[in-house]
Amino acid sequence: MHCVQQVTPQIVWVGGNDRRLERFENMFPLPNGVVYNSYVIMDEKTALLDTVDSAISALYLENIEHVLQGRNLDYLVINHMEPDHCANIGELTRRYPDVKIVGNKKTFQFMEQFYTFDKRENYLEVKEGDTINLGKHTLRFIFAPMVHWPEVMFTYEESEGILFSADAFGSFGALSGNIFSDQADFDSAYLAESRRYYANIVGKYGAQVQAVLKKAAALDLRMICPLHGPIWRKDLPYILDKYEHWSKYEPEKKGVVLVYASMYGNTENVMNVIANKLAQKGVCDMRMYDVSKTHPSYIIADVWKYSHLVIGSPTYNMGLYYVMESLLHEMAGLQLQNRKVAVVSNHTWASMAGKVMLKIIEEMKNMELIGSPFEIKSSLKESQEAELDKLVEDIYASVKE
Numbered sequence: 001m002h003c004v005q006q007v008t009p010q011i012v013w014v015g016g017n018d019r020r021l022e023r024f025e026n027m028f029p030l031p032n033g034v035v036y037n038s039y040v041i042m043d044e045k046t047a048l049l050d051t052v053d054s055a056i057s058a059l060y061l062e063n064i065e066h067v068l069q070g071r072n073l074d075y076l077v078i079n080h081m082e083p084d085h086c087a088n089i090g091e092l093t094r095r096y097p098d099v100k101i102v103g104n105k106k107t108f109q110f111m112e113q114f115y116t117f118d119k120r121e122n123y124l125e126v127k128e129g130d131t132i133n134l135g136k137h138t139l140r141f142i143f144a145p146m147v148h149w150p151e152v153m154f155t156y157e158e159s160e161g162i163l164f165s166a167d168a169f170g171s172f173g174a175l176s177g178n179i180f181s182d183q184a185d186f187d188s189a190y191l192a193e194s195r196r197y198y199a200n201i202v203g204k205y206g207a208q209v210q211a212v213l214k215k216a217a218a219l220d221l222r223m224i225c226p227l228h229g230p231i232w233r234k235d236l237p238y239i240l241d242k243y244e245h246w247s248k249y250e251p252e253k254k255g256v257v258l259v260y261a262s263m264y265g266n267t268e269n270v271m272n273v274i275a276n277k278l279a280q281k282g283v284c285d286m287r288m289y290d291v292s293k294t295h296p297s298y299i300i301a302d303v304w305k306y307s308h309l310v311i312g313s314p315t316y317n318m319g320l321y322y323v324m325e326s327l328l329h330e331m332a333g334l335q336l337q338n339r340k341v342a343v344v345s346n347h348t349w350a351s352m353a354g355k356v357m358l359k360i361i362e363e364m365k366n367m368e369l370i371g372s373p374f375e376i377k378s379s380l381k382e383s384q385e386a387e388l389d390k391l392v393e394d395i396y397a398s399v400k401e
Contacts, residue, residue, distance in 0.1 A: 002066035003059060005179050007223075007231065008160055010137065012040045014048075014063035016056040017174035024172060028200055028297045032193065033174035036060075036084060037227050039164065040067045041157070044135030047075040049155060049164045050227055051088035060088060061095070075124070075132060077102040077139065080152050080166040081110040085227055090117045100124040102132065104143065106151035131158075142215055144168065146208040148201055154212070161222030168212065169239055171229030172197045181230040181239075190229060194239075196301035197228065198246050203304065203334040209247035213240070246304060249337045249365075254399055255285035255306035259299055260344075261292060261313040261321040266379045267346045270388075271312045273380065274344070277392040283399055291323050296330055303336060308370070308399055311361075312344035313353045320356035328360045337365035340398050342391060343373040351375065370398050 005013045019033035036052035038060065046068060052060045064073070073096040078086055081103075089111065093099060102124045103111070126132075132139045142154040147168050155164040171194040178184050202209060224232040224239070232239055245252055258275055262268035268290065275286055287302050291313075303309055313324040320328075341361055345354030354373045361367050371394030374387065 002063045004063050004067055007039065007179075007225065008162070010042045011157075011160075011162070012042065012067045013179050013231070014038050014040050014060065014067055015052060016059045016063070018053065018055050019174050021055065025201075028172070028196070029295050030172060032172065034172055035175045035228060037225065037229075037231070038085075039225055040064060041134060041137055042067065042071075043137045045074040045133075046071055047077060047132070047134055047137075047139065048073055048092070049077045049225075050079055050085045050166075051076075051092065053084040054087040057088055057091065061091065064092075072096060073099045075100050075102055075134075075139075077155055077164075078107050078111070079155055079164060080149060080227060081107055081114065082149060082167070083114065085166075086111070086114070090115055093117060093119050093122060098122075102126060102141075104141075104151060104153055106145075107153075110149075110151055126153075142212070144208070144212040144215075146205045147212055148205055156219060161220045162225060163216065163219065163221055163223070164225045165227075167201065167227055168209070169224050169229070169232065169243065170194070170197055170201075170226040173229065175230060179231055180234075181232050182234040184230065186230070191242075192301065194229060194242070195246070195304060196297055198243070199301045199304040199334065200297045203246070203300075203336070206247040206249055206335060209243060213243060213247065216240070249304075249335065251307040251339070252305050253285065253307070255287070256283060256308040256310060256395065256399060257299070257302050257306050258286060258288040258310045259291055259303075259312070259324075259327070260289070261324040262290065263314060263316075263321075266376070267312050267314050267344070270344055270346070270374075270376060270380050271310065273388065274310060274392055274395070277389070278396060278399075281392070281396045283396060291321075291327050296327050299327060300331060300334065300336075303331065303339065308340045308342075308395065310342045310344065310395065311357055313346070313357060315345070315347040315350050315353040318350045318352055320353050324353075325356065325360075328357065332360055332364050335365070337367065339366075340368045340370050342370040342395050344391075345373060345375045346378070347375070348378045368398075370394050
């Protein structure tokens with residue numbers, strides 16, 4: 001049976017949830033599933049904005065048929081060509097053979113790379129600022145390249161001030177009936193997953209996000225309809241401010257993320273001692289992760305949130321412990337910057353971990369090293385406590401400054 005909701009009197013949400021999918025893009029864990037959003041505008045002309053993943057095609061197609069009530073589909077707007085949003089284009093063109101497929105030049109290039117159906121006669125190529133009039137509603141197209149694919153565009157509906165924002169302003173997590181952010185406890189239910197989504201999916205493209213935020217600032221913006229996560233119809237400055245901070249690589253708040261690798265518990269012990277000493281000095285809001293047990297997307301999300309980072313790892317095979325090296329390269333690849341970092345290393349017979357960690361950090365932008373790197377040989381000894389206290393004091397002073 002169909003499952004739809006009104007967004008406004010003439011705009012209907014026709015998306016659906018997938019709680020069975022284990023990993024987004026086969027990489028990022030989805031403990032709460034994911035939602036694929038799609039929208040139908042019912043006017044003198046009808047328009048469908050984006051499609052959904054093939055996993056929910058049956059429900060999705062039933063939703064569209066229910067909303068159209070026998071009417072033809074005039075326009076299919078493709079804001080983003082990633083397969084979780086465009087898997088139903090072929091089926092829709094078979095059901096509605098006269099539909100105009102709206103996209104930009106890069107959209108159609110990607111469409112022909114992914115699919116084999118030949119519907120070039122249905123293509124309607126648009127450029128930045130072009131409009132389509134549906135009757136009461138007018139769609140204006142705003143290009144958003146590399147947020148987070150090169151073909152991405154936003155569709156702005158002028159009469160109601162609605163921005164259909166592709167993957168921007170999205171979130172991991174399925175919807176539980178409430179499709180609007182103000183209907184849920186957003187901070188509890190979605191904020192962490194919105195941050196994890198941004199940092200890991202869009203994070204590399206901060207400059208491009210900044211460019212599109214400037215375009216959005218010129219709009220009469222009353223609603224944001226992303227392709228994942230809840231719809232924003234209230235408190236828009238809240239999510240816009242988050243994107244402002246995230247895309248400038250600015251921490252949201254003071255706090256310390258401690259990330260360690262530990263084979264036999266000795267490096268873990270050092271990190272626990274550091275956290276304990278910081279807590280006794282009054283440092284609040286600390287997070288600690290074992291990089292071998294926690295998926296990197298969660299660690300990266302908290303690194304995006306907080307101002308300070310303490311990294312600890314042993315040497316492994318005369319290099320850096322593999323999963324720690326992978327995490328640091330992932331953070332560097334996402335263009336993480338503007339953080340303050342302390343380094344802790346451990347070795348038994350070859351001192352390399354600290355050197356590799358420092359090299360990766362030094363190659364990242366605007367990363368400030370706190371104090372002197374601290375190194376242990378196999379296990380922490382009482383004789384090193386004064387040296388460790390100096391590092392803790394340096395971290396404390398940096399957090400409190």
